[in-house]
Amino acid sequence: MPAAANPAVAKPVPALPDPGALLAWYDRHQRRLPWRAPSGLRQDPYRVFLSEIMLQQTTVVTVAPYYDAFLRRWPDVEALADAPLEEVLSAWAGLGYYARARNLHACAKAVCERHGGQFPADEEALLALPGIGPYTAAAIAAIAFERRAAPVDGNWERVVARLFAVADPLPKARAKLRVLALTLLPRARYGDFAQAMMDLGATICTPRKPACALCPWQSPCAARALGAPERYPVKAAKAARPTRQGVAFLAVRADGAVLVRSRPPKGLLGGMSEVPSTPWETGGSVHPAIHAPFSASWTALNATVTHVFSHFALELQLWRADVPADARAPAGHRWVLPGGFDAEAFPSVMRKVLAHAQPFFTGPE
DNA sequence: GACCCGTGGTA
């Protein structure tokens, strides 16, 4: 007869994570952020919406000045809905993921036209709005409307993966992590709990070197019990990032104006302003002169602009032509004086290009 | 599910 386990020496079963322990920690350690309401008060849904869109894949430090500028310029959803898209894109320039700006504007219009200017409180209704996915719908429902919802973001995934030592690699493990996350929800204070999970992930349960000694959930954490919390969540290998090449045509008028055009409304840098260029190709086999906006004495500058996008790196050679003050802009192009650069929707890569239109523009620094 | 879609900071 095999020896039965002795209950007297059996390892203690780890306690399930207690939502109350995290909320108590949050009450003492929550971060003060521009988009958060004073403790105990609900935040304006528009402000939650604006901050959540900006914070998608973007850090708190980067978002803060943009959030303040947007709120000052468009203090409510009606003001944003009434703004021209070009102004929204210009104000968004530098933040990246420009489809967010287009959808932000489209969403503001939809809220005004379909919901009378009031954000819906239901996750399902929020999910139907442009630019609002599962995470953002849950975040607005929980934070702005105190609905029972789990806005599972990267912080939640990391915390949950460690609490339960989930070995399945992301992104396949996403469904399992969500199910586990739902088991953590408290009976109330859904907005605080959502933000507590984010604060925990941002300040304690960090990707590298988590501060487990300070964690309110150190006791029930399976990854910590295994001795290697930083190993979670497991992630699938990423594809290598290719490099594309191109030539940008810096046409500078005698008065300092630069020739500019707008990109197609969708896709990479959709709707943003740019200096005309060849297509950006991986082989770099295009003939630059064919793509010049007009014939002129183009001079290859001894300069290369490099920029890294989410899924490829770019190397842009610069060709410059200095033209008379009465030079005409080709169809689809326009001249923009340096004083008008800030009103244009130049993404970061184009600010790097424009830095070579000296001495009239000093560039991103 | 896979791929597209930006940017700046950090180790």
Added chain:
DNA sequence: TTACCAAGGGT
């Protein structure tokens, strides 16, 4: 310098 990372969404 490379690689990873940050409150994801659309197709």
